[in-house]
Amino acid sequence: MSETSDPPSPREGTLTDRAVDLALRGLIGAALAMPYDRRVPFFGAAARRVAGPLAGYRRRALANLALIHPDWPEARREAVAAEALDNFGRLLIEIYSWREFGPRLAGTQLTGEGWPHLEAARAAGRPVIFVSGHFGNFDVPRQVLMREGFQIGGFFREMNNPYVNRHYVENLKGPGGLPFPKSRRGLRDFIRHIGRGGMATILFDLHDGGGVPISFLGRPAMTATTAADLALRFDAALMPYWGIRRPDGLTFDAVLEAPIPHSTPLAMMEEATRRLEAQVAAHPGQWFWIHRRWKGAPA
Template structure:
């Protein structure tokens, strides 16, 4: 889930008004990073949408990614799990991941225009009949996805179809960036809740009341269980499975798969993950994500420290 901090509606294609005076405190470095990001976003927002998205992909690939150490970390992760790939192939995938990251970031700041482009995008996959049945019964629905393609694209389509989708998210470490990035996502769909005691309580109440919500499950979690991901153990939270079992929620993976034009998406709602043990459910969720990464390796965010702290293979 993307960060969320305010209910102020941003006015695309400019920065949200609430971002101008964030009630947050951070370091001088945080402030400088935020100012640089604002400058890049401001320049991009003055461009036509297709050029804007391509421009920000290039910024992430050529400038921000290398300077922030993202390219190096992506290459290290690729060498860890794909040592059999030629170095040129790993570099190509890392470049694709940075490009996708930049495109996704500016798309989510441009959420009105992204929604317009998705206005005729169908929701495919075997999960739609199950979703409709759950809606008719008032059964809670928990969507599951990862940092792959643009994870907000399916939420736009679901919102167009009449769903109100909330979510649980992990706040960014830079409070200034978190404040305005969060505000851009405030009005896309349903409420979102920061990870933590109060946020999780609100999320649980939303779900228990028959609501719909999303969890991104592909982040490292020190309290998680080791589950093989791309051939290496990765500590994975069982939160999604625990909640689905506790509240009898339908657990549906979805994906926003970027197409070759770099601007459009396939939005796929997969068959539900059957209820079982939390471990078995998250193993199945991980296999679903692995299949997507295998088909489109450059669309997963290889920058995450996904395999830290896991037991040896």
């Protein structure tokens, strides 16, 4: 499992890192001063029109879309890239708006076939590993389940910019979650949490150089098997869930799917990937096309 290796020691921030952090703090501060219903679309538009193009995210999204959908008209790829940048911006400010975000989900009900399986796991004290992707707002189902009395941690990758990472991590902690950073210590704490019958989320759709190639959207992508490895080790239920943004851009559908049957780590992660592919096919603009998902995979 690649997660057992520590990332490089935290580096000192550069002047550029500091400048980026100051600019981001200013933008977030200005957005947080707005009413919520204006704040979220404002940040989405800022990511779509300014930050995304300047950071190279728009170019990367278009390159990924051309790789996966060369048959699409250019106008369609541009529209999906713009929607992906907008969703990214909305998600980011929703993380920083956690005091309001959770209460706004009060009317959101969990759908899908997973609820009775989750209730059975809770009654038996069985651990649960939720898998999701960088899609829609992946924190929505966790928030909905927390309202029902579940405590759910999360395994996450820290930001490269150390200044940005400090306040990003603090806001991950804000909604009452248990964030476990992707490091040797973070993985150890995560394993202890699962071993005690806990519940936690892993976003499995980032490139992992120590993973295995699994076809994603028709191209091999290096994928960590960590979620399946731990599910087998601790007899944990492996359950996909999704927070799907509705057309109004502010509300969501929360979907909890039936567990992935235990078999081999490879087969389980292939099934998790198929489940994510179905969501991306239905809502292509909600997946993070800005990631280097197919980096280093065999042709």
